[in-house]
Amino acid sequence: MLFLNDQFESYYNTIYGKRWAGLRESLIKESEPIPYSDGLVTPYMLDHASVLAALSLRIPGEGPILDACAAPGGKSLVIASIMCPQSTLLSNELSGERRRRLVKVLDEHLPPEKRERVTVSGFDAAAAGGKKSEHKRFAAILLDAPCSSERHVINNEKALAEWTPARPRFLAKRQWALLSSAFLLLQPGASLVYATCAISPEENDGVTSRLVDKYRDTVILDPPDFSEGGETQYGRIILPDLCGGMGPMYVARFKKAFLTP
Numbered sequence: 718m719l720f721l722n723d724q725f726e727s728y729y730n731t732i733y734g735k736r737w738a739g740l741r742e743s744l745i746k747e748s749e750p751i752p753y754s755d756g757l758v759t760p761y762m763l764d765h766a767s768v769l770a771a772l773s774l775r776i777p778g779e780g781p782i783l784d785a786c787a788a789p790g791g792k793s794l795v796i797a798s799i800m801c802p803q804s805t806l807l808s809n810e811l812s813g814e815r816r817r818r819l820v821k822v823l824d825e826h827l828p829p830e831k832r833e834r835v836t837v838s839g840f841d842a843a844a845a846g847g848k849k850s851e852h853k854r855f856a857a858i859l860l861d862a863p864c865s866s867e868r869h870v871i872n873n874e875k876a877l878a879e880w881t882p883a884r885p886r887f888l889a890k891r892q893w894a895l896l897s898s899a900f901l902l903l904q905p906g907a908s909l910v911y912a913t914c915a916i917s918p919e920e921n922d923g924v925t926s927r928l929v930d931k932y933r934d935t936v937i938l939d940p941p942d943f944s945e946g947g948e949t950q951y952g953r954i955i956l957p958d959l960c961g962g963m964g965p966m967y968v969a970r971f972k973k974a975f976l977t978p
């Protein structure tokens with residue numbers, strides 16, 4: 718079934734030009750998740766682009782890792798499967814209902830020795846940076862932020878009918894609150910990955926550029942290592958039209974510098 722919204726078409730046509738028709742078609746097709754099974758008790762179905770995003774996080778030798786927006790838990794499983802024995806993972810999710818799903822996913826897929834090092838919490842990750850006591854707490858942070866999710870919107874009649882350009886604008890603001898908060902929670906020298914499944918650059922690079930501008934003395938851009946997709950100004954984006962149906966997935970990676978006195 719093909720749904721249409723003129724504002725949506727015009728917004729993405731302006732951004733992607735001639736590429737939009739093909740990209741649109743690829744977003745309408747169902748994604749094809751594959752079983753991720755490394756270090757898990759039972760495989761979990763994940764889009765390969767999500768695996769690449771989670772694997773982008775530089776895993777510390779020790780210390781607490783935060784998955785700031787974790788439900789339903791696919792990326793937490795990937796991180797838990799590769800984290801070092803001296804590390805713990807805090808899988809955080811604001812929504813109570815989604816948090817219950819997260820716990821179930823972790824319980825079902827992680828072996829006991831990994832599961833006992835993963836804790837689930839439910840704080841507002843956008844507000845956590847406002848607490849000085851939380852600053853520099855984490856040795857690595859994954860922020861897989863709530864986003865435009867155009868692949869969902871384009872396939873959902875109601876969501877598409879309700880779409881206006883205010884949606885990416887609103888979500889970019891929400892992502893900025895989350896990203897700037899996450900940066901404060903990060904230890905000097907630690908790795909931060911900001912990922913979304915949005916194709917709107919107002920989110921993605923638009924949000925990353927605010928971090929780079931605001932913390933220019935302490936943010937170090939650390940582009941992700943994977944080669945899938947294309948480079949953007951600050952990160953990489955995997956789009957389904959040119960990546961065999963994978964994605965969308967935008968990934969930017971940063972390190973926090975040690976400030977010299």
Ligand SMILES: C[S@@+](CC[C@H](N)C(=O)[O-])C[C@H]1O[C@@H](n2cnc3c(N)ncnc32)[C@H](O)[C@@H]1O
Pocket residue numbers: 767785786787788789790791792793809810811812815840841842843844861862863864895
């Ligand atoms: C893109 S989804 C995360 C997907 C997840 N990382 C995975 O791989 O399965 C974003 C999640 O962030 C949660 N969220 C939204 N705002 C939040 C906030 N302020 N603090 C914590 N979680 C939040 C949403 O409820 C949603 O479950």
